[in-house]
Amino acid sequence: MGHQFxxxxxxxxxxxxxxxxxxxxxxxxxxxxAGTSIQYGFSxxxxxxxxxxxxxxxxxxxxxxxxxxxxxxxxxxxEAAERGTQIVRIATQxxxxxxxxxxxxxxxxxxxxxxxxxxxxxxxxxxxxxxQAKLMESYGADCVYxxxxxxxxxxxxxxxxxxxxxxxxxxxxxxHAHDNLGVAVGNSIxxxxxxxxxxxxxxxxxxxxxxxxxxxLLAAVLDRMGVNPGLDVFGLMDAAEYxxxxxxxxxxxPDRDAITIGYAGVYSTFLLxxxxxxxxxxxxxxxxxxxxxxxxAVAGQEDWILDVAIELARNKEKEGVA
Numbered sequence: 001m002g003h004q005f006x007x008x009x010x011x012x013x014x015x016x017x018x019x020x021x022x023x024x025x026x027x028x029x030x031x032x033x034a035g036t037s038i039q040y041g042f043s044x045x046x047x048x049x050x051x052x053x054x055x056x057x058x059x060x061x062x063x064x065x066x067x068x069x070x071x072x073x074x075x076x077x078x079e080a081a082e083r084g085t086q087i088v089r090i091a092t093q094x095x096x097x098x099x100x101x102x103x104x105x106x107x108x109x110x111x112x113x114x115x116x117x118x119x120x121x122x123x124x125x126x127x128x129x130x131x132q133a134k135l136m137e138s139y140g141a142d143c144v145y146x147x148x149x150x151x152x153x154x155x156x157x158x159x160x161x162x163x164x165x166x167x168x169x170x171x172x173x174x175x176h177a178h179d180n181l182g183v184a185v186g187n188s189i190x191x192x193x194x195x196x197x198x199x200x201x202x203x204x205x206x207x208x209x210x211x212x213x214x215x216x217l218l219a220a221v222l223d224r225m226g227v228n229p230g231l232d233v234f235g236l237m238d239a240a241e242y243x244x245x246x247x248x249x250x251x252x253x254p255d256r257d258a259i260t261i262g263y264a265g266v267y268s269t270f271l272l273x274x275x276x277x278x279x280x281x282x283x284x285x286x287x288x289x290x291x292x293x294x295x296x297a298v299a300g301q302e303d304w305i306l307d308v309a310i311e312l313a314r315n316k317e318k319e320g321v322a
Contacts, residue, residue, distance in 0.1 A: 023230075077103070116133065126160050142172060178212055265293050
């Protein structure tokens with residue numbers, strides 16, 4: 001969507017989700033509070049106005065906002081709370097929980113529910129994630145999520161990580177899936193089998209890479225399992241079909257490039273940037289994604305996409321000359 005949501009779109013989606021019994025609705029720029037910028041992409045509508053709009057139309061659902069330390073600050077968090085945010089989801093790389101302490105403590109001091117997000121959780125084994133999750137819990141987290149940002153986990157990996165956190169923590173545990181390998185719902189069910197307390201979804205799967213677990217599909221599966229938490233399955237189907245779909249630029253699904261995201265284990269949000277860089281420099285986007293994944297595995301961090309694309313393009317030119 002390029003962060004181009006309108007007030008009317010947020011109003012209609014939030015109302016439909018609320019009427020269908022969804023418990024929590026996250027309203028934020030894709031990179032969290034204060035994400036709108038030249039680096040992360042400008043929002044069409046100020047995010048605070050979108051938060052206010054969702055809060056105004058929801059009668060039962062609580063409003064959440066994402067905060068990434070280093071992007072969002074206490075000032076944005078305070079304004080978001082004034083506009084209607086009741087839950088803050090504080091997201092860090094799964095190796096960097098220690099940078100979230102201030103944000104948790106301030107959020108709890110404001111009376112907000114505070115959720116911890118351990119992103120790119122496929123990159124570390126359960127024992128390591130336990131250490132990071134315990135840090136967030138010690139800072140005041142009410143729930144800590146295993147976040148499959150790359151859509152790289154398979155069901156057993158999701159199950160192991162959630163089970164490890166459930167055994168080690170006193171707070172709740174959540175799971176957030178992406179569908180790059182086509183198993184977002186399967187991973188969510190595996191997480192549920194392991195005892196997860198919270199699951200994330202997105203209507204019609206609208207999200208980075210191949211999208212998230214579709215809320216309407218997840219609701220149908222939960223209902224068939226006999227563990228429906230009060231969701232109107234048909235209502236969510238209608239919301240996905242008649243509210244969300246009309247303004248989506250395309251339907252996220254595991255195409256060859258999205259599959260590569262999961263296969264290489266890089267952030268789902270890299271996909272569109274990699275496609276644009278690949279077109280600009282005349283190379284296969286999969287080459288960029290796989291190279292990013294290889295460098296990430298060695299260095300523990302991501303190279304900038306354009307830098308990798310330029311380097312690959314130059315290497316191809318040299319090979320052509322030779």
